[in-house]
Amino acid sequence: MVNKMITNTAQETELERLFQAKIDTEQKIEPKDWMPDAYRQNLIRQMSQHAHSEVIGMQPEGNWITRAPSLRRKAVLLSKVQDEAGHGLYLYSATETLGISRAEMITALQTGTAKYASIFNYPTQTWGDMGAIGWLVDGAAICNQVSLQRTSYGPYARSMIRICKEESFHQRQGYQIMIELAHGTPAQKEMAQDSLNRFYWPSLMMFGPHDSESAHLARSMKWKIKRETNDDLRQKFINQTVSQINYLGLDHPDKALQWNEERGHYDSSELNWDEFYSVINGNGHCNRQRIQHHVKAHEEGAWVREATAAYNLKKQLKLARDAA
Amino acid sequence: MTIEKLELFEVFVRPKRGLDHKHVGSLHAEGREQALEYARDVYTRRTEGISIWVVKSQDISASQEDDNECFFDPSDDKPYRHATYYPLPKEISTM
Ligand SMILES: [Fe+2]
Ligand SMILES: [Fe+2]
Ligand SMILES: [Fe+2]
Numbered sequence: 001m002v003n004k005m006i007t008n009t010a011q012e013t014e015l016e017r018l019f020q021a022k023i024d025t026e027q028k029i030e031p032k033d034w035m036p037d038a039y040r041q042n043l044i045r046q047m048s049q050h051a052h053s054e055v056i057g058m059q060p061e062g063n064w065i066t067r068a069p070s071l072r073r074k075a076v077l078l079s080k081v082q083d084e085a086g087h088g089l090y091l092y093s094a095t096e097t098l099g100i101s102r103a104e105m106i107t108a109l110q111t112g113t114a115k116y117a118s119i120f121n122y123p124t125q126t127w128g129d130m131g132a133i134g135w136l137v138d139g140a141a142i143c144n145q146v147s148l149q150r151t152s153y154g155p156y157a158r159s160m161i162r163i164c165k166e167e168s169f170h171q172r173q174g175y176q177i178m179i180e181l182a183h184g185t186p187a188q189k190e191m192a193q194d195s196l197n198r199f200y201w202p203s204l205m206m207f208g209p210h211d212s213e214s215a216h217l218a219r220s221m222k223w224k225i226k227r228e229t230n231d232d233l234r235q236k237f238i239n240q241t242v243s244q245i246n247y248l249g250l251d252h253p254d255k256a257l258q259w260n261e262e263r264g265h266y267d268s269s270e271l272n273w274d275e276f277y278s279v280i281n282g283n284g285h286c287n288r289q290r291i292q293h294h295v296k297a298h299e300e301g302a303w304v305r306e307a308t309a310a311y312n313l314k315k316q317l318k319l320a321r322d323a324a
Numbered sequence: 325m326t327i328e329k330l331e332l333f334e335v336f337v338r339p340k341r342g343l344d345h346k347h348v349g350s351l352h353a354e355g356r357e358q359a360l361e362y363a364r365d366v367y368t369r370r371t372e373g374i375s376i377w378v379v380k381s382q383d384i385s386a387s388q389e390d391d392n393e394c395f396f397d398p399s400d401d402k403p404y405r406h407a408t409y410y411p412l413p414k415e416i417s418t419m
Contacts, residue, residue: 027340027342028342029341079402154341158342158344168407169405169409172419243417244416247416
């Protein structure tokens with residue numbers, strides 16, 4: 001017994017060495033490959049959280065579909081929200097290759113065991129928010145997702161590539177809303193400024209806590225689940241957003257923002273991390289509403305799933321009868 | 325056993341880690357095991373791949389070219405689903 005355990009451990013060490021060697025040489029890990037259990041669990045957590053974010057992310061924008069200011073705008077917003085549903089599907093399916101079921105993931109979301117991006121717990125109060133979300137929220141997501149196209153798990157990397165292809169329209173349509181408002185009447189410009197002010201900070205928080213606070217960062221980087229750190233990605237986003245705010249002619253929400261010649265980056269204000277943790281832990285404006293709505297939609301769809309099952313059964317019975 | 329008694333399988337090969345399995349062709353075999361071995365013998369003689377899938381052809385549901393109009397056309401009139409529909413001002417360096 002003892003001997004067997006020792007061989008198992010030696011075997012595991014060898015498997016783990018081969019696993020790391022693949023990662024070090026930029027080979028992807030595929031579903032049927034051996035992988036350390038912690039790698040699998042880490043991916044399930046990150047990928048399902050990502051999938052939940054796509055799905056819950058439909059709600060703040062769905063809120064404005066009926067009130068879009070023109071038929072064209074309505075069609076654009078509908079298309080975007082429809083894409084997000086697809087992104088959720090790609091990611092759930094990729095996560096299922098790790099051996100967890102869709103039902104388990106949905107339960108984890110609905111019972112609060114699994115998280116989703118805290119940005120979606122902020123309310124969408126004006127049409128300007130549709131601009132700010134597409135531009136900033138999808139923009140920040142794209143920053144992260146572009147980096148994840150090189151993640152070490154094959155199915156995750158491939159869904160990221162597919163998703164990134166569809167995302168750029170999301171950011172552009174949002175920025176176009178912002179241009180129209182910011183270059184419009186004084187009231188419209190004010191609306192754009194207000195949306196920017198409210199969504200700028202939570203967008204920066206989408207990159208997650210500081211690297212120094214991130215418990216599994218070193219391991220995630222070693223396993224190449226993450227390819228760039230939270231702080232590096234956030235800095236990239238801060239830098240590229242400056243000229244976009246300038247072009248709109250809006251005030252930058254960060255009064256301390258300053259170009260740092262030496263670093264070659266913008267220096268910026270510290271974020272309100274108390275707010276971040278408070279929203280993550282369920283105390284944002286819309287946390288309860290988002291989950292309640294998800295549960296409601298899921299339950300209201302039950303009759304469709306039942307009808308499909310009944311129809312399938314009926315077809316099978318007919319097949320069996322015809323064969324007999 | 326005559327070839328008519330064998331089943332038709334479609335063969336998919338993953339050329340290297342990180343890439344999707346790609347359809348490479350089909351073959352006849354009496355079962356999945358044999359189909360896998362045949363696929364190895366006929367489609368990967370020059371290390372074309374690192375993983376093979378075989379699927380019974382009859383298990384594949386396919387859309388019909390004749391239906392393409394109603395199947396795919398609705399996306400033709402939605403140019404706004406593409407990023408290029410939204411021109412970027414030249415002042416913006418990256419987006
Ligand atoms: Fe997203
Ligand atoms: Fe998305
Ligand atoms: Fe998006």
